[in-house]
Amino acid sequence: MRPSSVPPFSELIGECRRSAVHLELRDTYEGYDDGGRFAEWKREGGITPAFEEDFRAWTGLVRETVARGVEMRRVRVVSVPVSEYIRFEYEATHLNEEAGEQVRWLPRTEAATLLVPGADLWIFDDRAIRFGHFTGDGALVRNEMCHDASVIEKFSEAFETIWKRATPHDLFTA
Template identity: 50%
Template structure:
């Protein structure tokens, strides 16, 4: 893999620089969310997540709304094991906030992705030219990021994302 481009820009800068597309591929069944967090506790008690304009979502929703308002298409594809993990149920319950922000979100069961060539890390791909990989430990804690504009890596990620997207189910139709 090519060396990361120092210094690593914040994700908000990458969104601000995007001109056409920002796509995200997630392939983990768990991301670290403190089990005692207020958001998780509320969801466990009620089955509901915070509204898009809540403090929990405000920064992300604002970033995506500003990006979409400039004409950038924002898509997110999630590859998940079935039956889904508790975290994926939590994530699914929060997806209406992503949709309200302007993202298009789809879900693909892992067994429908088995024959696809996929990078072994989650990534954001901006304008099919700049990739921001995210690395996580086994418990879902973020361990780091890399950014590359290597054309071969960007092409691999674009092909992988589109292959997943074409098979995935829109959020409104994906039942957990």
């Protein structure tokens, strides 16, 4: 697999017609520049109206995408007990779901017998994958595109298997 140039996310999601699925595998993205949302959550003790306002760009994009008939799904594979960062994500997930994104959670111990990709990824309409490569503290190193049909097929199958085993957000306890 050779890396290719990475278009902006808005372009990738804008070209979707059927599905956009996201697999998250890390217990922290604290090193990722999130506009200070995680620090605010820790300082304020929860999700604030300011957070919800900042998050509106994402939820607006989700609403627009779902309105076009694109199914958006996300699975987070997490260690249990969950990290503080995952508790933060968990508390904010209702915003993703209210916008139309389906979210499930899979404890890492329940993923042990599954073939799980080595990096976070987005799969767009079974035509392209965008891998996300992160540092140990969760800072984004780079994104990488893959258009290899055999790789896309394998990771699409892996995502579906993970999705089936994962617990819907409203039934998962962080």
